[in-house]
Amino acid sequence: MAMARCGGEDEYAKLVRGMNPPRVVIDNEASDDATVIRVDSVSSHGTLLAVVQxxxxxxxxxxxxxxxxxxxxFMDVFYVTDRHGLKVLDPHTISYIQTTLEEDDWYYPEEEGMRKRTTVGIMAAEEYTVIELTGTDRPGLLSEVCAVLAAMGCAVRSAELWTHNARVAAVVHVTDAHDPDAAIAADESRVAAITSRLSTLLRSPSCAVRAASPPLTHMERRLHQMMFDDRDFVSAAGDADASPAAEVTVTPCEERGYTAVVVRCRDRPKLLFDTVCTITDMQYAIHHGAVSSVGEQPAGVAYQEYYIRHVDGEPLTSEAERRRVARCLQAAIERRAVAADAVVALEVRSGDRAGLLSDVTRIFRENGLTIRRAEITTASPEGRGGDGEAVDTFYVSDPAGNPVEAKTIEAIREQIGEATLRVKHNPFAAAGDGDGDGGGGGGDKRRRSGGDDVAGSTAFLFGNLFKFYRPFQNFSLIKLYS
Structure with missing residues (x-):
């Protein structure tokens, strides 16, 4: 009966969505310094996250x-710019946003089983095999993982690794190093061998191997889920007194039946995605909200305010639950903030070859660098295999979290050989002395008026919330009938 009811609800939701397709308006005239994106659609759990994504x-x-x-x-309004603080004028980008958000199947709920995994997971996708890893972080771990994969005949096509509170999570896309068309996940003995080697490396007694069909969960969302499941929001020993990267308050709003969540922290790219992703995957629904920022990234300050309930409509009832939400949001913000605040970003470009990633990470390890976060990509003309270009970004420090010395970077540059090493972001360099683009903080140094962009450092009074929702007055809402 439960399955039938669930299926019936899905069919009803599809019917309602088909009768009321999403409406997207992209306006470059409504604001002097930003492109305005307005979206209204049938509401479902995760809709806001899908738009932000x-x-x-x-x-x-x-x-x-x-x-x-x-x-x-569901109604929302976003004021967006590119990384340089300019309006979005590229017609291809505008068309992509419009068509993607108006598609009937643009949001895919994730498979429930995707959350039920432990330390090592191996899944099949259409063009590669997905390997998921979680465990205790230590210096040189990524180098060891890459060496194991190279020894097992796996070529890394893309990967992302996060570290936080002495924990590590990674999602790695691999193909067979000799035959990109070979399905690694279909070979049970090979999967077992890879799983065993990686589980031993991660020093964990348990592992899980499972095949899954696309669409797979968005990689960055999956990393948040893996970190959350690994309880990285619980401070590691010795870090209990460390100052959090964000100020988060969670208070009851009893007269309206909501719980108010207010976040104040340093602004950075994808901050809204990280907080909305965490709230959504903790099975809370955001009913109202407003976010704003003062100053240019990465030096600006962001304010976020959400009014949430459980997905079943009930508010948060205990102080312990509210504290847990605050800790989880702080952890979600810190996972990506480590790459912007305390480490040097090194970009390595090279023609792709077998064992390249293993060699590069080994050189980092031998020079005493600790990889705090990594983004690995490989592009080839055929999209799979071939002699493509590897573009890898590593966020590094020494094991104690101190900056990397210039002489160490030069030594690495000499050892890497044919690859090109660029300092993409160095927060420790004096202004004007840094090499690279400053980590995407934005080349345009225009400052915006704080009075226009910031609602305040504390929560809005609920009765005044909708005065900030003037763009909604122009929407022609469609009344739904059951």
Whole structure:
């Protein structure tokens, strides 16, 4: 009966969505310094996250936003720019946003089974095999993982690794190093061998191997889920007194039946994605919210405010639960902030070859560098295999978290050989002395008026919330009938 009811609800949701397709308006005239994206659609759990994900994946910066989803309808307004603080004028980008958000199947709920895994997971996708890893972080771990994969005949096509609170999570896409068309996940003995080697490396007694069909969960969302499941929001020993990267307050709003969540922290790219992703995957629904920022990234300050309930409509009832939400949001913000605040970003470009990633990470380890975060990509004309170009970004420090000395970077540059090493972001360099683009903080140094962009450092009074939702007054809402 439960399965039938669930299926019936899915069919009803599809029917309602088909009768009321999403409406997207992209306006470059409504604001002097940002492109305005307005979205209204049938509301479902995860709708806001899906919209934010599309914007974040295009590397657009959300300067401010307002959203509301009480009842069955979802409305939101985003003020966005590119990384240089300019409006989004590229017609291909505008068309992509419009068509993606208006598609009937643009949001895919994840498979429930995707959350039920432990330390090592291996899954099949259409063009590669996905390997997921979680465990205790230590210096040189990525180098050891790459060496194992190279020895097992796996070529890394893309990967992302995060570290936080002495924990590590990684999602790695691999193909057979000799035959890109070979399905690694279909070879049970090979999967067992890879799983055994990686589990031993991670020093964990348990592992899980499972095949899954696309669409797979968005990689960065999956990393948040893996870190959360690994309880990285619990401070490691010795870090209990460390100052959090964000100030988060969670308070009851009893007269309206909501719980108010207010976040104040340093602004950075994808901040809204990280917080909305965490709230959504903790099974809370955001009914109203507003976000804004003052100053240019990465030196600006961001304010976020959400009014949330459980997905079943109930508010948070205990102080312990509210404290847990605050800790989890702080952890979500810190996972990516480590790459912007305390480490040097090194970009390595080279023609792809077998064992390249293993060699590069070994050189980093031999020079005493600790990889705090990594983004690995390989592009080839055929899209699979071939002699493509590897573009890898590593966020590094010494084991104690101190900056990397210039002489160490030069030594690595000499050892890497044919690869090109560029300092992409160095927060420790004096202004004007840094090499690279400053980590995408934005080349345009225009400052915006704080009075226009920031709602305040504390929560809005609920009765005044909708005065900030003036763009919604122009929406023609469609009344839904059951």
């Amino acid at each position: 599309v914007i974040a994946d295009l590397d657009l910066v959300i300067r401010k936003a307002y959203f509301s989803s009480d009842g069955s309808w």
